[in-house]
Amino acid sequence: MSDPLDEHDKAGDPLAVVARAAGPYLASLPERPVHDRAMDPLLDELDGPLPARGDGAVAAVERLVRVGTRAATHSSGPRFFHFVVGGSTPAAMAGDWAASLLDQATGLWLTSPLAARAETVVLRWLKELFGLPAEFGGVLTPSATFANLTGLACARQWWAAEHGVDVASQGLAGLPAMPVFSSGLVHVSTRKALQVLGCGRDTVRTFARDDAGRVDLAAMDAALAEAGGRAVVVANLGEVNAGDSDPVAELAGLAERHGAWLHVDGAFGLFAALSPRTAHLARGVERADSVAADGHKWLNVPYESGFCFVRDPAWLSRAFGAWGAAYLPDSDDERINYNMLGPESSRRARALPIWATLRAYGRDGYREMVERHLDVAAHLGGLVEAAPDMELLAPVQLCIACFRYRPAGFPEEGLDELNARLGEALLADGRVYAGTTTYRGMTVFRPAPVNWRTTKADVERLVDVLRELGARLTG
Ligand SMILES: Cc1ncc(COP(=O)(O)O)c(C=O)c1O
Numbered sequence: 181m182s183d184p185l186d187e188h189d190k191a192g193d194p195l196a197v198v199a200r201a202a203g204p205y206l207a208s209l210p211e212r213p214v215h216d217r218a219m220d221p222l223l224d225e226l227d228g229p230l231p232a233r234g235d236g237a238v239a240a241v242e243r244l245v246r247v248g249t250r251a252a253t254h255s256s257g258p259r260f261f262h263f264v265v266g267g268s269t270p271a272a273m274a275g276d277w278a279a280s281l282l283d284q285a286t287g288l289w290l291t292s293p294l295a296a297r298a299e300t301v302v303l304r305w306l307k308e309l310f311g312l313p314a315e316f317g318g319v320l321t322p323s324a325t326f327a328n329l330t331g332l333a334c335a336r337q338w339w340a341a342e343h344g345v346d347v348a349s350q351g352l353a354g355l356p357a358m359p360v361f362s363s364g365l366v367h368v369s370t371r372k373a374l375q376v377l378g379c380g381r382d383t384v385r386t387f388a389r390d391d392a393g394r395v396d397l398a399a400m401d402a403a404l405a406e407a408g409g410r411a412v413v414v415a416n417l418g419e420v421n422a423g424d425s426d427p428v429a430e431l432a433g434l435a436e437r438h439g440a441w442l443h444v445d446g447a448f449g450l451f452a453a454l455s456p457r458t459a460h461l462a463r464g465v466e467r468a469d470s471v472a473a474d475g476h477k478w479l480n481v482p483y484e485s486g487f488c489f490v491r492d493p494a495w496l497s498r499a500f501g502a503w504g505a506a507y508l509p510d511s512d513d514e515r516i517n518y519n520m521l522g523p524e525s526s527r528r529a530r531a532l533p534i535w536a537t538l539r540a541y542g543r544d545g546y547r548e549m550v551e552r553h554l555d556v557a558a559h560l561g562g563l564v565e566a567a568p569d570m571e572l573l574a575p576v577q578l579c580i581a582c583f584r585y586r587p588a589g590f591p592e593e594g595l596d597e598l599n600a601r602l603g604e605a606l607l608a609d610g611r612v613y614a615g616t617t618t619y620r621g622m623t624v625f626r627p628a629p630v631n632w633r634t635t636k637a638d639v640e641r642l643v644d645v646l647r648e649l650g651a652r653l654t655g
Pocket of ligand 1: 264323324325326367369370373417418419420443446448488
């Protein structure tokens with residue numbers, strides 16, 4: 181078998197292989213370990229020389245599915261609490277399959293009015309979901325890193341224009357360094373975006389008033405005055421270690437007073453806007469100049485999914501449009517070429533899974549899911565507080581509980597090493613996944629339950645497994 185044309189009337193067969201495996205695989209997720217390292221040797225079956233004659237689609241896909249369903253990290257199940265990793269709702273997953281089925285050349289309205297229209301619709305729905313003004317422009321991106329890059333590219337375009345330069349056309353040469361101010365909560369992806377944009381990741385100045393990184397507003401105020409307002413303020417809505425957030429409304433006030441650009445990184449924290457219990461954390465985001473968030477975290481859409489909104493849509497096209505290639509058509513209000521509003525050229529129809537999941541569960545379904553996760557995280561915090569050998573290190577905020585294992589009488593100076601070893605033991609065990617980080621100088625756990633499947637029983641399991649492994653390490 182070497183030519184897909186020979187299979188043109190059998191294209192459904194390899195899809196049927198995946199569809200047949202999907203039911204049992206998804207049904208197994210609640211109980212199976214997150215990762216079974218005994219399956220790792222199966223990865224060898226993916227390796228080997230490039231075949232001269234292929235196996236044919238069914239055999240190739242059977243092999244992929246057999247290895248994948250066993251050796252994957254089952255992070256779409258309910259007990260993967262490492263990083264901030266969402267799952268994939270049934271509707272989003274099916275929408276994603278539809279995106280592959282239809283394989284739209286997404287970017288130009290001309291090549292796919294379907295994808296362009298769906299992108300326009302989901303961007304509108306997302307603005308409604310988060311309480312952002314309808315006038316904001318937007319674009320779907322592969323991730324929050326790309327969404328930060330998109331928002332910060334607009335900020336850079338604005339800032340250079342303040343210096344009389346069209347940076348998209350002329351570049352940064354001759355300009356001073358762009359001042360970027362944030363709190364200690366700033367995420368590495370903001371730095372990475374600045375690195376890619378040629379602004380330099382180490383140009384971010386952080387203004388923190390404590391070792392948790394909370395913002396020092398007075399110091400930032402003074403720095404903004406010194407910069408004459410020509411600066412970019414990055415507000416962080418949802419920080420990865422303890423779920424903390426900057427006071428977005430106060431940063432919006434500062435930015436407005438000085439005439440600075442306000443970018444909000446709300447990769448997962450933007451979802452605070454969905455519940456009356458947490459909406460106060462997101463207050464002020466509607467005053468931002470640009471807002472970045474993820475679809476593959478709390479929206480529970482498969483990778484890769486992110487989005488960026490910009491108050492004045494013209495900055496998106498100034499930063500990313502006008503390639504000037506004769507074969508590319510212009511956009512108008514109806515026929516939007518989204519590849520002129522973001523960093524990618526050819527793109528997949530990533531609006532389709534977002535459309536499917538928002539259509540399936542609506543605003544209420546998402547509010548319920550977010551509130552369930554708030555409850556699950558709070559429950560985890562309560563379990564930690566009740567455990568004699570655990571220490572909660574920050575109040576539970578949003579979806580993150582930040583704590584460490586601390587058996588009675590264990591010497592303080594050995595706790596970092598103990599928690600690091602416990603983190604390794606947890607991943608090797610595989611029943612539950614959660615990672616360690618450094619928080620206020622301590623090695624800690626910071627599980628973040630944002631998967632639609634996760635319930636209180638899953639975080640009870642996390643605590644049980646951690647205590648069991650911890651006792652084994654110290655016993
Ligand atoms: C606050 C914040 N911003 C940005 C990102 C980057 O997201 P992504 O990995 O989707 O690019 C993350 C990821 O955890 C995050 O937590």
